[in-house]
Amino acid sequence: MGTFYGIGVGPGDSELITVKAVNIIKKLTILYAPQARKNGLSFAEKIATPYFTDSLTIKRRHFPMTHDLAEKQQSWNEIAAEIIKDVKAGNEVGFITLGDPSVYSTYSYLADIVRDDVPIKTIAGISSYSQIAAEVSIPLTIDNESLEVIPATASIDQISQALDVNDNVILMKVSAKFEAIYQLLSDRELLGNALLVSDASLESESARKLSEMAISEKVPYFSTVLIKKQLRF
Amino acid sequence: MGTFYGIGVGPGDSELITVKAVNIIKKLTILYAPQARKNGLSFAEKIATPYFTDSLTIKRRHFPMTHDLAEKQQSWNEIAAEIIKDVKAGNEVGFITLGDPSVYSTYSYLADIVRDDVPIKTIAGISSYSQIAAEVSIPLTIDNESLEVIPATASIDQISQALDVNDNVILMKVSAKFEAIYQLLSDRELLGNALLVSDASLESESARKLSEMAISEKVPYFSTVLIKKQLRF
Known part of the structure; x- marks a missing residue:
């Protein structure tokens, strides 16, 4: 029997992956890559491509982006069954995920389904919020x-x-709810303490002070707001 | 003028460092390494050693572990002045730090002192809590x-x-205050939801359920408690 590896590929730059993740990708025989759209190449796959060997079999699988839990569970169960079969046949099998596999990742659901049947190992990755702090060289948290x-x-x-109750707050996935978030921060006089970072580690990256933005602005899909009560941006 | 790099070396295993960090360490001319004790080799330096080139100059500097803020600031100022001088002389200068440089790191203080004088870049690392979740293949956070x-x-x-107010809480640096933490979790009937992980990614690593521990136990220095309200360990 092989092992099932959940591998974090980091926030976007192919160099922001760990040496361990690279070494494991190189010894895999099968790699599962998520697809947000049918027939599309995932962002996670693009990041990991430089480390693929010629003998690697890539299995792209579609994970529906829906609020219908039953539909999602059906797709997880089907993919998990396939993974279990591959690992039991002796393959080293990987699943790649954006950022850190322990933070808001579909991998957590797959791991829960397969963990009783096959050995699993999780390889930590750089989370988007860790990269955001690094990009602007501002700490996420210090002292107490x-x-x-x-x-x-x-x-x-x-x-x-x-x-x-917190000194520092990271608000993930703000694009769909930007107006409500902006209003909340405005009401609490925290606009001056908030920074919007989009597409961290990519060429399209931007960091903007919320105090210099309008409430009606459209923000990119990969956007995060960092709020630091002890700091004025 | 060169650049000052704050480099996260991850939680302990030399493979849990990013490819970017390795590439930057290889092009440095000077590396500052923290020393908890005078004449000691730091844990961060041990992790990064496999990536040192023969031409790298290592400057080990002592950061006092004290509650005396003035003493700490004096030591930061002295080291920062030395770093500024090295970078202005044209060197690529690094400072290595355990875990992620944006999370409870002395690097944040150095960066704040030097950022007006020289260019700085921060290279994200795997935080200890991210590694802890990976070791036990349990998500830090999912869904909402x-x-x-x-x-x-x-x-x-x-x-x-x-x-x-939280579904998931990570309690860092619990060794000095384990009894009070244990008592709090016991009072709130959360012992069954708490896991103590020590020395993550090292050979001495251990993960123990708090419900199977005694309040009087002595725990290792690098110990973290993970509390998940939705999960019984």
């Missing part, structure tokens, strides 16, 4: 400060609570 | 869940508040 990571898909009450 | 990172050196009230 706390740091909260929360997706903008959480309720405004939960986000407000996070701002109440 | 929140994640808070807080050091055990914060007040018990703050830690209690973190447990009130």
